[in-house]
Amino acid sequence: MLDYKLLAALAAVVEQGGFERAAGVLGLSQSAISQRIKLLEARLGAPVLVRANPPQATAAGQRLLNHVQQVRLLERDLRHDLPQISSDAGRTRLRVALNADSLATWWAGAVAPWCERERVLLDQQLEDQDVGLRRMRSGEVAACLCAVEQPVAGARSLLLGEMHYLAVASPGFIRRHFPDGLSQADVRSVPAVVFGPDDQLQHRFVRQLGVDGEFEYHLCPSSEGFVRMLEAGIGWGMVPALQIGDALRAGRLQQLSPGWSQPVPLYWHYWRSGGQLLEGLTAELARRAPALLAPGVSH
Amino acid sequence: MLDYKLLAALAAVVEQGGFERAAGVLGLSQSAISQRIKLLEARLGAPVLVRANPPQATAAGQRLLNHVQQVRLLERDLRHDLPQISSDAGRTRLRVALNADSLATWWAGAVAPWCERERVLLDQQLEDQDVGLRRMRSGEVAACLCAVEQPVAGARSLLLGEMHYLAVASPGFIRRHFPDGLSQADVRSVPAVVFGPDDQLQHRFVRQLGVDGEFEYHLCPSSEGFVRMLEAGIGWGMVPALQIGDALRAGRLQQLSPGWSQPVPLYWHYWRSGGQLLEGLTAELARRAPALLAPGVSH
Numbered sequence: 001m002l003d004y005k006l007l008a009a010l011a012a013v014v015e016q017g018g019f020e021r022a023a024g025v026l027g028l029s030q031s032a033i034s035q036r037i038k039l040l041e042a043r044l045g046a047p048v049l050v051r052a053n054p055p056q057a058t059a060a061g062q063r064l065l066n067h068v069q070q071v072r073l074l075e076r077d078l079r080h081d082l083p084q085i086s087s088d089a090g091r092t093r094l095r096v097a098l099n100a101d102s103l104a105t106w107w108a109g110a111v112a113p114w115c116e117r118e119r120v121l122l123d124q125q126l127e128d129q130d131v132g133l134r135r136m137r138s139g140e141v142a143a144c145l146c147a148v149e150q151p152v153a154g155a156r157s158l159l160l161g162e163m164h165y166l167a168v169a170s171p172g173f174i175r176r177h178f179p180d181g182l183s184q185a186d187v188r189s190v191p192a193v194v195f196g197p198d199d200q201l202q203h204r205f206v207r208q209l210g211v212d213g214e215f216e217y218h219l220c221p222s223s224e225g226f227v228r229m230l231e232a233g234i235g236w237g238m239v240p241a242l243q244i245g246d247a248l249r250a251g252r253l254q255q256l257s258p259g260w261s262q263p264v265p266l267y268w269h270y271w272r273s274g275g276q277l278l279e280g281l282t283a284e285l286a287r288r289a290p291a292l293l294a295p296g297v298s299h
Numbered sequence: 300m301l302d303y304k305l306l307a308a309l310a311a312v313v314e315q316g317g318f319e320r321a322a323g324v325l326g327l328s329q330s331a332i333s334q335r336i337k338l339l340e341a342r343l344g345a346p347v348l349v350r351a352n353p354p355q356a357t358a359a360g361q362r363l364l365n366h367v368q369q370v371r372l373l374e375r376d377l378r379h380d381l382p383q384i385s386s387d388a389g390r391t392r393l394r395v396a397l398n399a400d401s402l403a404t405w406w407a408g409a410v411a412p413w414c415e416r417e418r419v420l421l422d423q424q425l426e427d428q429d430v431g432l433r434r435m436r437s438g439e440v441a442a443c444l445c446a447v448e449q450p451v452a453g454a455r456s457l458l459l460g461e462m463h464y465l466a467v468a469s470p471g472f473i474r475r476h477f478p479d480g481l482s483q484a485d486v487r488s489v490p491a492v493v494f495g496p497d498d499q500l501q502h503r504f505v506r507q508l509g510v511d512g513e514f515e516y517h518l519c520p521s522s523e524g525f526v527r528m529l530e531a532g533i534g535w536g537m538v539p540a541l542q543i544g545d546a547l548r549a550g551r552l553q554q555l556s557p558g559w560s561q562p563v564p565l566y567w568h569y570w571r572s573g574g575q576l577l578e579g580l581t582a583e584l585a586r587r588a589p590a591l592l593a594p595g596v597s598h
Contacts, residue, residue, distance in 0.1 A: 017496045025513075050351055091490065091515055103524030112531035115517070121490060122533075123518045191390065191420055197316045214324075216390055218414070219422040224523035225402030232411035234421075 003043075004071075009036035010048055010061060011068045014140070015095075015123070017054035040064075057138070066139020069095065073142060073275040092277065095123040097135040098145040100195065101163060102266065104223035105242045106292035107145075114284045118277065128198035136269050142278060143270040155269050160285055161293025162263040167205050167256040168244065169236035174254055177236075182209065182256050192217040193229050193237035201238040201262065227253075238262065265296045302342075303370075308335035309347055309360060310367045313439070314394075314422070316353035339363075356437070365438020368394065372441060372574040391576060394422040396434040397444040399494065400462060401565065403522035404541045405591035406444075413583040417576065427497035435568050441577060442569040454568050459584055460592025461562040466504050466555040467543065468535035473553055476535075481508065481555050491516040492528050492536035500537040500561065526552075537561065564595045 012022035013033065023030040041047050048061035057065055076092050098107060103124060115122060127135055132146030136155060151157040169177075177190040187209055192202045194217040206215050218235050220226050227244060230237050231252045239253075241261065247253040268285055270278045311321035312332065322329040340346050347360035356364055375391050397406060402423060414421060426434055431445030435454060450456040468476075476489040486508055491501045493516040505514050517534050519525050526543060529536050530551045538552075540560065546552040567584055569577045 021496065050349065052349055052351060052355055056351055100521050100524070103519065103521045104527065105523075108524065108527035108531040108533060112528070112533040115490075115533050121515055121517050124520065124524070125518075126520050191414075197320065216420055218420050219424075220402065221423065221425050222399050222402045222523075223521060224404075225399070225407065225423070228403065228407035229411070232407040234407060234411040234414050 003040075004068075006036045006040040006043075007064055007068050009033050010040060010057070011065055013037065013049065013055050014057050014061070014065060019055070057140075062138040062140065064139075069139065069142050070271060070273055073271075073277055074273070076277050077275040091119045091121045093121045093123055094143070094277065094281070095125065095141040096143045096145070097125040097127040097132045097141045099128060099132065099147075099266075100126045100221075100223045101240050101243065102145055105163075105240055106289075110285060110288040110292055111281070114281060118280060120277070120281075128196060131198045133269065142274055143268065143281070145266055145268055147264050147266065149265070149267050151269055154273065155271050157267045157269045158282060158286060159296045160266045160268050160289035162265050162296045163240045163242060164261040164263050164294055165201055165238040166241050166244070166248075166261050167236060167238055168230060168248070168253040169256060170231055170233040171251060171254050173230075173233040173236065174256070176233075178256065187211050188213070188215045190216070191235040193220050193226055193235040194218070195223075195226060196221045201264075204262065205238060263294070263296075266293065302339075303367075305335045305339040305342075306363055306367050308332050309339060309356070310364055312336065312348065312354050313356050313360070313364060318354070356439075361437040361439070363438075368438065368441050369570060369572055372570075372576055373572070375576055376574040390418040390420045392420045392422055393442070393576065393580070394424065394440040395442045395444070396424040396426040396431045396440045398427060398431065398446075398565075399425050399520075399522045400539050400542065401444055404462075404539060405588075409584060409587040409591055410580070413580060417579060419576065419580075427495060430497045432568065441573055442567065442580070444565055444567055446563050446565065448564070448566050450568055453572065454570050456566045456568045457581060457585060458595045459565045459567050459588035461564050461595045462539045462541060463560040463562050463593055464500055464537040465540050465543070465547075465560050466535060466537055467529060467547070467552040468555060469530055469532040470550060470553050472529075472532040472535065473555070475532075477555065486510050487512070487514045489515070490534040492519050492525055492534040493517070494522075494525060495520045500563075503561065504537060562593070562595075565592065 008026065009022065012026050013019055016022045016025055019030050019033050023033045037049060044060060046060045047058050048064060050056045050058060103126065125135060125141060132144045133148055133152055135141045136144045137152045149157055187206055188211055192215060194202050196219060202217065218229065220229050226237060227239060227247065229235060230239065231247060236256060244253055268282060270282050307325065308321065311325050312318055315321045315324055318329050318332050322332045336348060343359060345359045346357050347363060349355045349357060402425065424434060424440060431443045432447055432451055434440045435443045436451045448456055486505055487510055491514060493501050495518060501516065517528065519528050525536060526538060526546065528534060530546060535555060543552055567581060569581050
């Protein structure tokens with residue numbers, strides 16, 4: 001069998017974001033961690049880490065991480081059946097990637113009871129809904145929530161529902177920049193707020209107005225910060241209806257195109273060989289999501 | 300003088316997170332971008348980019364980026380004095396690093412009027428308050444908000460005030476896990492929620508209780524998601540009092556140690572040679588922060 005001491009060192013470096021923290025978690029010296037990584041690379045004949053800050057797994061390293069996570073999930077099933085095999089009675093860590101807007105709205109309510117019942121600790125990684133599969137493909141996470149249906153090799157996907165995005169801004173911003181309505185205004189020169197480089201929601205909205213090319217925008221990689229920026233009148237942006245019910249009712253935000261919304265489907269991707277734990281979480285999400293999300297249309 | 304076409308290509312690759320997007324923004328082909336980077340590296344005799352995904356600046360590349368941003372800010376002052384020098388009448392982009400909890404609470408209200416008045420677009424980068432200076436040192440940002448006072452070389456720092464963090468959880472969670480109060484409970488085995496690997500707030504709270512070593516936690520890198528996780532009863536955690544006034548009043552969250560709070564100072568770091576724009580923003584923050592934050596104690 002493989003030498004799992006070496007693989008555990010690799011996983012700790014990537015998960016903890018550095019050699020020093022990895023050493024702390026594994027109760028080893030930093031030089032012991034470093035030796036294990038070097039030994040792993042010597043056996044493999046290829047580097048497993050890019051020595052950046054934080055260190056990043058190479059393609060070969062990512063394949064190994066993927067394997068480590070699958071083994072961990074299978075070990076959990078084993079401990080359930082043979083509890084005496086391990087003195088480790090602690091909680092299981094599960095890494096999932098999800099979009100910030102889900103984490104800021106419905107996700108916690110859907111998973112909290114399950115985490116408590118199953119004694120699971122979540123390592124939640126933010127990833128834009130259009131690109132969440134990157135981390136799934138690279139083996140960094142065991143499951144992910146994203147807008148893409150097609151699963152990566154070795155995984156399955158399940159449609160949980162849709163989030164509906166509204167184009168909104170503060171009343172003052174709308175008066176200043178769109179006094180005669182949206183169609184009359186030069187949307188290209190009015191600042192928007194965009195979550196990050198992978199967030200295409202605002203771009204799609206602008207294209208739907210028939211405007212080609214670039215527009216001006218602030219970057220704000222925080223769901224709550226995003227709403228704060230819009231309320232403060234710094235720009236317009238696309239926000240899940242779920243997140244701004246109060247702000248709309250109280251008049252802190254108004255829709256730019258009343259009655260219009262952009263649906264974004266949310267697919268749950270999970271490893272086929274993830275064991276009972278992942279299957280249990282999948283079943284829990286399938287049961288709870290319909291009460292929290294709009295129904296989705298499978299393509 | 301330096302060849303700024305090459306430096307602009309480097310800046311675009313790092314800021315846009317890839318060669319393809321950099322090409323789109325500069326209106327060049329991807330191979331033209333790639334050639335410019337190679338030419339820059341040939342002249343420098345050292346690599347400027349680690350070809351990871353996304354590409355990362357090497358130490359030499361970071362020094363160049365730092366220079367590009369300073370030149371951009373100085374150009375803005377020039378355009379103000381000699382508007383005819385450039386047909387580019389657009390807005391200025393300013394990159395700042397700040398902690399997620401500021402972005403989720405008081406920041407937007409403090410900077411929005413200034414951005415509108417000065418025609419500035421913000422590229423906001425999230426960085427934990429204990430490590431925000433990393434991006435300042437690496438030249439990725441022109442200013443940063445963090446808990447550390449000591450400025451990096453070439454920069455100044457200014458104390459804006461303090462955020463006060465409370466240890467909170469849902470009433471149900473407290474009943475289940477701390478039925479006899481905090482001092483009686485085994486804090487090590489009760490799950491916490493931690494923002495990310497650099498977030499030490501929960502660790503400090505646990506140490507103040509006299510507990511040494513590790514404890515169990517979920518990772519949740521989203522300010523709003525963090526509060527949602529606590530409200531859903533998945534763990535306890537440290538949250539700025541600013542952010543949870545409503546949740547405390549409505550009883551969705553309760554303090555673990557009523558009356559206790561942990562102050563975190565917020566220092567504004569900005570380049571000395573950042574020109575009038577950065578000085579204007581600094582003056583605006585100094586004026587507005589006292590109404591939004593608790594007064595800080597300079598050390």
